[in-house]
Amino acid sequence: xxxxxxxxxxxxxxxxxxxxxxxxxxxxxxxxxxxxxxxxxxxxxxxxxxxxxxxxxxxxxxxxxxxxxxxxxxxxxxxxxxxxxxxxxxxxxxxxxxxxxxxxxxxxxxxxxxxxxxxxxxxxxxxxxxxxxxxxxxxxxxxxxxxxxxxxxxxxxxxxxxxxxxxxxxxxxxxxxxxxxxxxxxxxxxxxxxxxxxxxxxxxxxxxxxxxxxxxxxxxxxxxxxxxxxxxxxxxxxxxxxxxxxxxxxxxxxxxxxxxxxxxxxxxxxxxxxxxxxxxxxxx
Numbered sequence: 094x095x096x097x098x099x100x101x102x103x104x105x106x107x108x109x110x111x112x113x114x115x116x117x118x119x120x121x122x123x124x125x126x127x128x129x130x131x132x133x134x135x136x137x138x139x140x141x142x143x144x145x146x147x148x149x150x151x152x153x154x155x156x157x158x159x160x161x162x163x164x165x166x167x168x169x170x171x172x173x174x175x176x177x178x179x180x181x182x183x184x185x186x187x188x189x190x191x192x193x194x195x196x197x198x199x200x201x202x203x204x205x206x207x208x209x210x211x212x213x214x215x216x217x218x219x220x221x222x223x224x225x226x227x228x229x230x231x232x233x234x235x236x237x238x239x240x241x242x243x244x245x246x247x248x249x250x251x252x253x254x255x256x257x258x259x260x261x262x263x264x265x266x267x268x269x270x271x272x273x274x275x276x277x278x279x280x281x282x283x284x285x286x287x288x289x290x291x292x293x294x295x296x297x298x299x300x301x302x303x304x305x306x307x308x309x310x311x312x313x314x315x316x317x318x319x320x321x322x323x324x325x326x327x328x329x330x331x332x333x334x335x336x337x338x339x340x341x342x343x344x345x346x347x348x349x350x351x352x353x354x355x356x357x358x359x360x361x362x363x364x365x366x367x368x369x370x371x372x373x374x375x376x377x
Contacts, residue, residue: 101124101144107161128140128141128143139168150186152182161193175208186215193221194229198223229294231293234343235289249273262328297330300326317337317345
């Protein structure tokens, strides 16, 4: 699809030279905007993705492209959840993400959950190609949605697809397709009586079963009303999945998981995304 066909575009390129990381390209178009680079203790390039109008309108198409050169490191996050407004004419709203990580590059992509409005129809496709030695932290999620009467799961259909290739091999292929009208949303295998789903995928060839067990033991010490589990991928990574009635509570446990990996395993400094707490509480 040509750039003129998208309602909003982001194209970010990062590089590493003379001991520091920086963005060599920060292109935006249409309804998509970028923040200024945000300061942090490790001087890693850090940007917010911003959507004008507060959400996606029926039939709109968005594209995010992020490229990291060898040995570079970047942090990218959404400013708020992805709000998808009603699709009264059954025109699907779409977002496509294409990321490439060079050798030994690190991308932290903290994407908030999707909040579909009543009658919304949405497709999100994320494709990530990683070269040898690269590392990835990727978050995503789906909520009960929003409706005028407060009833959950009133959206039409939502599909969230993520494919990750590492060193030329497919290591993660997940497709969450939800059709509340026909799917038993409260049963096992769906939302199991909960209202918010979130996930954290970490791709790192050094992760082992011992890493997973270490993180399970760490998270088990917290008293939370969340259904969650950590799974080792067949190779090169792990995934944390969470179900609860509060996205805010999910976020707190997710961040304990992410912080442990960043600080105890990768030895980075503490990271504060500086997202407004009241925005997170709105998702609860």
